[in-house]
Amino acid sequence: MNTPDQSPLTSHESPSYSPLGYPTNLLAPGQTYETVNKTIAEIPLSHAPMSWRFGFFVAFLLLMMFLVAITWLFAKGVGIWGVNIPVAWGFAIVNFVWWVGIAHAGTFISAILLLLFQHWRTAINRFTEAMTLFAVACAGLMPLLHLGRPWVFYWLFPYPDTMGVWPQFRSPLVWDVFAVGTYFTISLLFWYLGLVPDLATVRDRARKLWQKKVYGFFALGWRNSASHWQRHQVAYLLLAGLATPLVLSVHSVVSFDFSVALVPGWHSTIFPPYFVAGAIYSGFEMSLNIVIPVRKIYHLEHLITERYLNNMANIMLATGMIVAYGYFIEAFMAWYSGDIFERYMMMNRAFGPYGWVFWTLMLFNVLVPQALWSARIRRNTVALFIVALFINAGMWIERFVIVITSLNRDFTPSAWHMFSPTRWDWMTLFGSVGLFLTLQFLFIRLVPMISISETRELVAEREKATIK
């Protein structure tokens, strides 16, 4: 067990700051290969702390609730939810878009920051990649649950059907299948490829035979050979290069679900960039919500230094401003278009029966994040955690506003109706959080949660710098 007393690094000096007040350290002083190996690789090989057990228990309970909700859903049909005509899309789609958004930080951090040589990604990329995978898994479930006839979901895939029918490739929902499917696959490969050398480390440090066997199996016989590393690096870089446009495309495609439709409030060309910014926003917010507690529980402060948190907060602030601009331009365009439907949509969104939801969104997603201008808040993990939590909820509310308040009053006033969620809607939402957290806890428990090899590189680089 790695406790502060055992680690020579816990009494690390306070991080240094740049002239602009940003912390500069990516790694606390005094780190060696062995301390890095030990801190990270010992976690999967030793017993779980109580806090982990408690957290896992709670997450597992939520997961079981999810199971109940899904079972009842499959038994009865989507009518157990609050969906109706005209609001034919409800929580399932809101949750889908929310989860897909959350899934964006991982690949953004891993791929785009890798290509930009932002070394501050090292301590968090594994984490956020895993988060991406689990969030995409939650997201991918949602459209499946959403279907009226979930047992024929595979009709959305192109396969040689005996009836000679094919999917209809003009539908954004088919694009979604490919976008989310590709995103999940590429993220998984990217994550696993990065993980292989670390699994080899765990294999080589494992003391019990079964641990050696299991980790050995997943390490694929990795030998750290220069030629392995060469291909690994090339593949990793290429995957990063491929994932970069993918990150931008996935939420764009998800936004097409809305912008291709003609519903006022959906049919908008600003959607792709605004969705992508929102996705990165929500991805970072969820990363902070996960990283901050884990960093505390596993005493990883010397690996996940304040610099990381600070940079993530900065990105959140930047993307948050883009999102706020998106809200503003939506309202502006509704007015500027002079279109009766768009104008009414905007008035209804802000001052209609769901107006309070809209203003909650403004509070959570626009107002609260302004606190991040303060370096003190960015450095205060508790404050940062709370701000991230607000944005987390805010991003869900944003999708609620987009989906529900656009549909509930569209073109034909005679068909206008309200949507009210049922308990099954809420169980599906919180149950999916349970699935996400359960997977996250298992990940923390079983897999090196920070890239050991990349951290060793940081050590090597610093050694080199010290030598020089």
Next chain:
Amino acid sequence: MSSPTLLAQLADVMQKFPAARWCIWDPLNRDNLNANEGLCDFSKAKVVVALDSDFLYTHPYALRYARDFSNARRTIDAGGARMNRFYAAEPTPTITGSNADHRVAVSAQDILSLTQIIASNLGIGTRPTGEVDNKDWVEAVVRDLNANRGAGVIIAGETQPPEVHALVSQINMKLGNNGVTISPVPPLALPANRIGFRKLVDEMRGGTVELLIVLGGNPRYDAPADFDFAAASEKVKLRVHHSVYFNETSRHSHWHIPALHFLESWSDTRAFDGSVSIVQPLIEPMYAGTSAHEILEALTGQSPRTSYEIVHTRWQTENPVPDFEAKWRRALSDGIVRELAAPSFPNHGESPALAASVSPPAEVQRTEVRRSRLELLFRPDVSVRDGRYANNGWLQELPRQFSKLVWDNAALISPQLAKREELENGAIVDLTFRDRTIQAPVWIQPGQAENSVTMPLGYGREVAGRVGRNVGFNAYALRTADAFWSGDGLTIRKNGARHSFVSTQQHHDVHGPRGILHDGTFEEFVSNPHFAQEKENHPSIGETLYNPKEYPYKGYKWGMVVDLNVCIGCHACTIACQAENNIPVVGKQQVAVHREMHWIRVDTYYSGAADDPEFTHQPVPCMHCENAPCELVCPVGATVHDDEGLNLQVYNRCVGTRYCSNNCPYKVRRFNFLEYNNGLSPTEKLVKNPDVTVRSRGVMEKCTYCIQRINAARINAELEKRTIGDGDIVPACAQVCPVEAIVFGNMNDTRSRVAQLKRSPLNYWMLGELNTRPRTSYFAKLRNRNAALVRSD
């Protein structure tokens, strides 16, 4: 009681049992009209004035009236543009009033004063007993009636007292309408020994009635509250009820005899205008039952015969002609008897003063309506009538006119009253009337007269079956003989409780120029026939990114026109579609979450003053857009176009993403959120149309233009080696439309009715701006305004 054979049988019974008496009880009777009943010819009327009359909907001759009335409003005709002008005064909005060019909301008891003022202005010596507020309206009516002598109809409803009807008769006479637009109704002879319902109940209470046979009806439920029918009937030694339904009366009878449905047995019947038809069964009886003919036959002790034998013999005896069989068959095939005399009977009773059967004598002092006092109106419910259809799920789920409420009745109150008493929709109030109190939830109905509260009858049934039991409140509990249709002196008190109503249309305001409704005045149309199309804003066919010639639709090109100008808003299309297309009834809870399944709905929009608006009805089926937004977004191609332009829904392929519904700007798609067709009994399965798929859970559905009928016509045409002719295909909605507002056909056939209508300048596309290019188009609604009444604001 309009079957000649049955009346003749009854006369035999009366003859055989001299001490027997018989009585007619109809809770919706027309006794107030008595001798003043007239037959109106709306096809010749240029000016129509309705005084609390629902002649387009609840009147026994409503179908004919609606057809004639609407034909007189079709502006495009060989004879050029013409349109009647319709004035209505009524206390509560009705289908009829909603079609008026100038409607005023007047309390039921002010109708008399209103009629008197009109009469005196027309030079009939009568002294108005009260004042009314609608001077402008009265002046306009009088001027128009005077200007159109012999071409006007003034008609009052059965809910108005005999004085009003007497005056109306005088007015029509004075204007020279009698014999032109008004003709007498042929009298109906009734057997002797008939007594009034009040007398019957008195005798029952006195214990002099030993055997009571009730044929149909439900007096235990719908008799006036002050008669105390229940107590009186307990004094009868033997009570027998013959009825299709087991209802409250059956429950309290010694014997209940299941009756055959009229579609299961032979009979004959007489229409309001005196024409007679033979009733033929459509199916073998589903359950063992007897007809009323067989019951009366048994009473006279003859050997048991079938209804067919009874009816046929009666007609044969009445018509001893050699070619009787041929004439009988012709009558059956025509559906109306032209060449034969209906069965008659010798011992006619004296024409009884029917009004006396229920109401107190007319000379009883009527209390003046004082402004502060509320009046109570009893009206048949638009769906369940007097309660007879309470157990019919289709009708329970059919949105009621205006309020669009389902599965409920509501005490309708005016917005002004709601404000005064601080009531909102669903608030439960204590209604006290003539010392009786019931609790009822209120619904605020714009267009309601300020101090009138409407109580729809027919609800609160205790013995009605699974569907109808305990739905709504029983307004009969307040209905007394002296306040049969209306009465003043109601007190209303909010009691704090709430009822949750379910309405399918919550927004009656069209919210600006959205391109949903185009309406205007007749004058506007005459000066610029294309005014409605100029309001429309759809791009021309050339302005498209697509190749406009990619889908030429060279063969049949199906299309529909819905004429808003003649649509009266009766909702018959909705029910017809439900029956034809196996549309499930989903129940109040499902409708409460907006999952009603009707493929064609009738929207009602309000315009003008919020408290006293004008009404426009708009039936909305699938538009079958050529550029269908729903199809584009379906991931599996479950909704696609065929080469005749139908927007098809492939149930088997649908996975239920519901994206199509989101992208449908008309919101005509319906989704099976749950399994709505589970656990059907064998009888319920018989309700399903075998030509139409029964949809299961998780699939989308919508109007198909009755594709099963299109295909049946196609098969017939192919067998006969011809093309489908105009009129070969009539969708269910068009088939039942009493005013022929819905026309369907091949748009490529230039001579077809639909193609001709599509060329009309009134033709427009709903939401045309979206360039969905709907195949269903509308005719703009016109109102024939009297310039003197057009509000200057």
Next chain:
Amino acid sequence: MSQPYGLLAEFSNHEDLLRAAETAYAAGFRKMDAFAPFPVEGLPEALGKKTRLPLLVLIGGIIGGVGAYYMEWYANAVSYVINIGGRPIHSWPAFIPITFELTVLAAGLTAFFFSLGLSGLPRPHHPLFNVPEFERASQDRFFLCIETRDPNFNRDQTRAFLQGLSPLSIAEVPE
């Protein structure tokens, strides 16, 4: 047991390893490999290793993209032609998103599987794992292995050569 697999020299840091690799390459050794707990910049080049992976990924991507567009075109414009909302049968703009996604997917799958496949992975066992010290290759030590099958390999001379690189230790890798 005839020939060993090779000789394994252990170093304490990557600079030493890099220098050793360069020296060995200069000395004419080719069948050799170096092992480090992280990718050492310049090491593959020092050992004369090259990879064709980028070209393969490019080919994979092209196949994915062309295949995707072909699939969409075939499905919606050839095999199952249906009038969808009056839109053209060959609605090419609508076919772009999936073309892009499948390009990325195919390229990504190529990168992943070929990076492992070309490295001969997965391979659960390897002679190097027989050397107990080798498990530190994944932790904090750096190794250079000259294989027996190198033409210049000679058990004693090569050991002496490696000794000259001042490693921490030298071990013989059993076959």
